Amino acid sequence: MKHLRELTSLPTTGLYAAIGTFDGVHTGHQQLIQAMVNQAQKTSTECAVITFFPIPAIVIRNIQTPITLTSPEEKAALFEKLGLNYTITLQFTKEMAQLTPTEFIDLLVSNLPIKQIWVGEDFTFGHQRRGNTTVLSQLGMQYGFETIIVKHFLQNSEKISSSQIRNWLTSGDLESANKALGRPxxxxxxxxxxxxxxxxxxxxxxxxxxxxxxxxxxxxxxxxxxxxxxxxxxxxxxxxxxxxxxxxxxxxxxxxxxxxxxxxxxxxxxxxxxxxxxxxxxxxxxxxxxxxxxxxxxxxxxxxxxxxxxxxxxxxxxxxxxx
The missing domain is CATH 2.40.30.30 (Riboflavin kinase-like)
Structure with missing residues (x-):
């Protein structure tokens, strides 16, 4: 697997891409990415994760306290174990935060031969989170890629989220955090x-x-x-x-x-x-x-x-x- 730090042309004619912060690479993230990898293998298509550093919330909300569960290197190592061909870690800046949903997708498809984009059902993107899965599907029809939306992965009937894992860790509930992560x-x-x-x-x-x-x-x-x-x-x-x-x-x-x-x-x-x-x-x-x-x-x-x-x-x- 190659870990790239910017959008660049890839030696492939088609790409499946999962987009998200994926902090912690928890069991919900793993389920989404593994489903994409399995589908990519069936169609002999290469696949990638497009993720961000720092966590967008840190930039948008100007968070000063440490909240990151996994560094870019830790995330890439975990992604590699899931069978990805590429991890693309984009520097999240105030300028990127200002991009409209259309501008963000245009940036991606102008640089990558994307055939499918995979996201979770609560995925949002673009300035002020104006883009959602409906907007993404509409942009997919415009730009010629298919949008795949994966439902939440639940633990004890509760949605797994990076925020919840942070709460468990800081409150001392390591057992719940590790269960959600699928590892210590x-x-x-x-x-x-x-x-x-x-x-x-x-x-x-x-x-x-x-x-x-x-x-x-x-x-x-x-x-x-x-x-x-x-x-x-x-x-x-x-x-x-x-x-x-x-x-x-x-x-x-x-x-x-x-x-x-x-x-x-x-x-x-x-x-x-x-x-x-x-x-x-x-x-x-x-x-x-x-x-x-x-x-x-x-x-x-x-x-x-x-x-x-x-x-x-x-x-x-x-x-x-x-x-």
Whole structure:
């Protein structure tokens, strides 16, 4: 699969394209894209996702807080697993937000040989969201492409949405978020030098520098799988403000203790897969109380992960962890 960052001519005579933000690439997104891929394979047609970065809402509403579930790179990796030929990530700007529905579609069909456009039933586009599936179908007749509208994917009779997943994550309901995603929520960061407090108390942690736009879940302790240089390790991760040590930490920190691991991994990327939220973050009155709680958390994490299947991307399997 090729990941393109702009509209460009493609070496194909026809293209099926799914359009949307697709933040999180949740089970509803997967259903839509997989249906398109299956149809494209039947007709020997190449297929693509046309998506946007930043999330349009960030630009339109001038949102300053991090809300993004998946970076462009994370989305592209997930799309590739679904069998797409192309991911086209367009830079969403204030200028793009001003395009009328017709201008937006004209921009696409002028650059891409689109035969079908696939969207969800609540799809909107164009300035002030004036375009909807009815408008898209009308433009399809004008420009010569077919419009395919896919119904919502429901979880417990409720529509799956990226907004709902964000709400679940920030409220601590990791179980519902992971079910909607079809995999554990993941966080990737480069290991940075910390203050060595973990090493001093017998639990050396990998402190991750996480992309500032990434949505972090509710503060707390999580049972996690950690992927380091392609190998999977069991781990326990604290996400939060370290109240035992710091009174006014301005930003949430991500610290991971990898079980039975003693390598130097500074400046290496680590991907964490959040399997279960063990508890909320709390302040301890003594270091000895903190150490005992870390031991309890580590043991509980190991027990949880012992019975969990490791999942990465859209693939699920009983993958053995690294020795």
């Amino acid at each position: 929520y993941s966080i990737t960061g480069v290991v940075k030098h910390g203050d060595q407090r973990g090493s001093k108390i017998g639990f050396p942690t990998a402190n991750l520098a996480v992309w500032e736009g990434k949505l972090l879940p509710a503060s707390g302790v999580y049972a996690t799988f950690a992927q380091v240089e392609g190998k999977i390790y069991t781990s326990v991760t604290n996400i939060g403000f370290r109240p035992t040590f710091v009174d006014n930490e301005p930003n949430a920190q991500v610290e991971c203790y990898i079980h039975n691991f003693d390598r130097n991994i500074y400046d290496l990327p680590v991907q964490l897969f959040l399997v279960s939220r063990i508890r909320a973050e709390k302040r301890f009155e003594s270091i000895s109380a903190l150490i005992q709680q870390i031991k309890n958390d580590a043991a509980k994490s190991e027990e949880i992960l012992k019975h969990a299947e490791f999942q990465t991307g859209l693939l699920t399997g009983s993958t053995k962890t690294a020795p």
